Amino acid sequence: MRRRVYLEVEDIPKYWYNVKADLPFELDPPLDPETEKPIDPEKLHAIFPRELINQEATLDKDIPIPKEVREAYAIYRPTPLVRAVGLEQALKTPAHIYYKNESVSPTGSHKLNTAIAQAYFNKFEGVINLSTETGAGQWGSALAYATKLFDMNVEVFMVKVSFKQKPFRKNMVNLFDGSIHPSPSELTERGKKFLAKDPNTTGSLGMAISEAVEVALKSKNTNYSLGSVLDHVLLHQTVIGLETKKQMEIFGEGPDVLLGCFGGGSNFGGFMLPFFPEKLKNRELEMVACEPVACPSLTNGEYRYDSGDAAGLTPLLKMYTLGRDFVPPPIHAGGLRYHGASPIISRLVHEKLVKAITIDQEEAFKAAKLFSVVEGIIPAPETSHAIAGAIRYAREASKTGEKKVIVFNFSGHGLLDLNAYAV
Numbered sequence: 001m002r003r004r005v006y007l008e009v010e011d012i013p014k015y016w017y018n019v020k021a022d023l024p025f026e027l028d029p030p031l032d033p034e035t036e037k038p039i040d041p042e043k044l045h046a047i048f049p050r051e052l053i054n055q056e057a058t059l060d061k062d063i064p065i066p067k068e069v070r071e072a073y074a075i076y077r078p079t080p081l082v083r084a085v086g087l088e089q090a091l092k093t094p095a096h097i098y099y100k101n102e103s104v105s106p107t108g109s110h111k112l113n114t115a116i117a118q119a120y121f122n123k124f125e126g127v128i129n130l131s132t133e134t135g136a137g138q139w140g141s142a143l144a145y146a147t148k149l150f151d152m153n154v155e156v157f158m159v160k161v162s163f164k165q166k167p168f169r170k171n172m173v174n175l176f177d178g179s180i181h182p183s184p185s186e187l188t189e190r191g192k193k194f195l196a197k198d199p200n201t202t203g204s205l206g207m208a209i210s211e212a213v214e215v216a217l218k219s220k221n222t223n224y225s226l227g228s229v230l231d232h233v234l235l236h237q238t239v240i241g242l243e244t245k246k247q248m249e250i251f252g253e254g255p256d257v258l259l260g261c262f263g264g265g266s267n268f269g270g271f272m273l274p275f276f277p278e279k280l281k282n283r284e285l286e287m288v289a290c291e292p293v294a295c296p297s298l299t300n301g302e303y304r305y306d307s308g309d310a311a312g313l314t315p316l317l318k319m320y321t322l323g324r325d326f327v328p329p330p331i332h333a334g335g336l337r338y339h340g341a342s343p344i345i346s347r348l349v350h351e352k353l354v355k356a357i358t359i360d361q362e363e364a365f366k367a368a369k370l371f372s373v374v375e376g377i378i379p380a381p382e383t384s385h386a387i388a389g390a391i392r393y394a395r396e397a398s399k400t401g402e403k404k405v406i407v408f409n410f411s412g413h414g415l416l417d418l419n420a421y422a423v
């Protein structure tokens with residue numbers, strides 16, 4: 001039995017796939033928080049390079065991946081697609097289960113796919129300093145690695161509770177010569193305000209974004225970089241799904257269910273959006289976002305315009321949101337503690353083209369433990385939500401006897417999250 005498909009370096013996609021070219025509807029535009037009118041792209045240029053602003057708006061289907069970005073991707077891409085034979089056997093399921101292993105990237109997750117692209121486009125336009133937020137530290141360390149590749153600098157605001165839970169992410173950022181602070185911090189006006197309101201706050205991604213945006217607005221030659229949510233971030237992540245499609249063809253099967261964990265939507269979107277043209281032809285193909293019970297933006301949020309950060313500095317995005325002031329409980333899956341959701345995925349959920357489910361920490365942990373034992377890779381707590389979702393579908397297939405093909409995105413490993421596994 002074939003257990004995994006590796007592709008060649010030449011198979012790294014040459015274009016990112018822009019689903020907006022194929023959507024049967026137009027998305028609601030981002031709004032200026034001051035005027036509540038569609039935002040002037042010139043305003044975004046204060047913190048983003050022009051190319052990323054163009055990518056955010058374009059309806060072109062195929063967006064060329066620059067040679068320099070493909071060369072950096074070749075350090076770890078293409079990533080393998082693996083048949084989870086051990087998991088199938090443990091579950092005694094007739095389903096075939098596959099996972100796309102994004103944990104093989106140098107910093108351990110899919111986040112590098114957009115970190116490299118964002119660092120490159122900023123450098124190309126002469127910006128050498130970036131500021132950013134990070135939840136569990138996967139994004140911050142990916143951007144630190146990417147900025148080091150392109151000889152740039154990065155300043156990272158890491159959500160305070162995760163900063164304490166995952167101390168080695170700080171070391172990793174420092175190793176790549178980035179600076180990193182627990183957020184909220186005394187280093188920014190917004191940080192001071194959040195601390196004045198609640199000195200013991202755990203922090204949230206929304207607060208850390210506010211701090212990073214403030215730094216970009218106030219510092220010279222500094223742009224802001226976001227690790228999820230925005231359309232250009234999902235666009236860069238489509239290398240995951242584009243490779244998966246090719247690999248499924250080599251396996252000789254097509255998916256019945258595609259699953260990914262859901263924080264802001266970047267790994268899930270990058271994984272399933274390239275299958276969207278198939279979904280339009282075959283409504284039976286299920287696309288399932290797995291979010292934590294503790295932060296259920298897609299399943300329990302309101303679909304409306306809201307700010308991407310806690311202080312209201314970012315453009316307003318039409319999305320499912322729990323409200324920008326929502327501070328989720330300090331679950332281990334720090335990367336899933338975001339109040340909002342990608343506008344593209346939000347709309348697909350709203351149109352019932354994508355389904356969202358919730359997984360609690362215990363179910364995620366059990367899934368992670370089983371996967372570690374039978375597949376030999378310890379997942380990130382975020383990724384465990386996708387595994388738990390896949391296991392639910394596999395168990396259902398055992399009941400009905402259906403030979404479902406279940407494919408999920410393994411967004412990252414948990415080797416720097418081992419505190420979460422202390423029992």
Ligand SMILES: Cc1ncc(COP(=O)(O)O)c(C=O)c1O
Pocket residue numbers: 109110135136137138139227228229261262263264265266267268334335336380382383411412413
């Ligand atoms: C390993 C991993 N998976 C998933 C996520 C969630 O983010 P997104 O929904 O943007 O993929 C994160 C975020 O930090 C992460 O570190």
